[in-house]
Amino acid sequence: MxxxxxxxxxxxxxxxxxxxxxxxxxxxxxxxxxxxxxxxxxxxxxxxxxxxxxxxxxxxxxxxxxxxxxxxxxxxxxxxxxxxxxxxxxxxxxxxxxxxxxxxxxxxxxxxxxxxxxxxxxxxxxxxxxxxxxxxxxxxxxxxxxxxxxxxxxxxxxxxxxxxxxSPSTPEQFAGVADGTPEGDPASTVVANQQVREELDRLEEPARTMVAMTLDGHSQRKIADRLGTSERAVEGVLRRWRRKAQRRRSDGGDEHDQR
Incomplete structure (x- = not known):
């Protein structure tokens, strides 16, 4: 049956x-x-x-x-x-x-x-x-x-x-330009700050604030409290952003930066 x-x-x-x-x-x-x-x-x-x-x-x-x-x-x-x-x-x-x-x-x-x-x-x-x-x-x-x-x-x-x-703690680390460059080197810092500004310009809120506050040394908990979200949400946004930023650096910049 x-x-x-x-x-x-x-x-x-x-x-x-x-x-x-x-x-x-x-x-x-x-x-x-x-x-x-x-x-x-x-x-x-x-x-x-x-x-x-x-x-x-x-x-x-x-x-x-x-x-x-x-x-x-x-x-x-x-x-x-x-x-x-x-x-x-x-x-x-x-x-x-x-x-x-x-x-x-x-x-x-x-x-x-x-x-x-x-x-x-x-x-x-x-x-x-x-x-x-x-x-x-x-x-x-x-x-x-x-x-x-x-x-x-x-x-x-x-x-x-x-x-x-x-997790980056300085602009150099965040921008990924510290490799092989003495820490605190003025040229490195200038380039790093410029790259960070360019990366922030690509972001929309609230991701831009999350990244900026991370650079300022704020913890994920403090960022979450400030934005009224969860630490897990902040963690996820930062992780996804880092991956995208790393891919752009590996590719030499996005389509708007290519010459």
């Missing part, structure tokens, strides 16, 4: 209602039976199609409702053999997340997105989840989120470190 997507969707709806992903309570034995029944239905279509997408949406909603609290308390951190100590947000990082909800949202969204891929590949297709294994589908998925959070948090820190290293 051909697989009916409508039956698969109904199976996911029953599972959501029964297991508590959308409400309700079950004993451990009943939850295990409901999980097993759903996996058997989803396996018929190779864990893809409308029913599996609905199942993924339910898993994502379940995790997104819990991960922010787990991140704040450190409950999301796990120790991985051979990978060093657990990755926990520092007090400074938690403060940044409190000030800018976009940071926490990005971390949770990307963690869940990566966990869904891992869960399907290993737990479903790879058969690593088993009804008798002790973990429900939702508990198993939260475990996948914990694994992926480690990677996401490490990537977030690496990005901050790169941006910190590449």
């Amino acid at each position: 051909a697989y009916d997507d409508r039956e698969g969707l109904r199976a996911v709806a029953r599972w959501s209602d029964l297991t508590g992903a959308d409400g309700g309570e079950l004993t451990t034995a009943d939850r295990r039976a409901a999980d097993q029944e759903l996996v058997e239905v989803l396996a018929v279509r190779g864990f893809e199609g409308p029913a599996y997408e609905r199942f993924e949406a339910a898993l994502a909603a379940y995790a997104l409702a819990r991960l922010p609290g787990m991140i704040r308390t450190g409950a999301v951190s796990v120790r991985i053999a051979g990978a060093g100590p657990p990755v926990r947000p520092t007090t400074t990082e938690l403060d940044a997340m409190s000030r800018d909800a976009a940071i926490l949202d990005d971390l949770t969204d990307m963690t869940v997105a990566r966990a869904l891929v891992l869960f399907r590949r290993r737990a479903m297709i790879g058969g690593e989840w088993r009804p008798g294994g002790g973990a429900s589908l939702t508990t198993y998925f939260i475990g996948a989120c914990k694994l992926m959070f480690r990677a996401e948090m490490s990537g977030y820190r690496a990005a901050l470190a790169r941006d910190s290293r590449s």
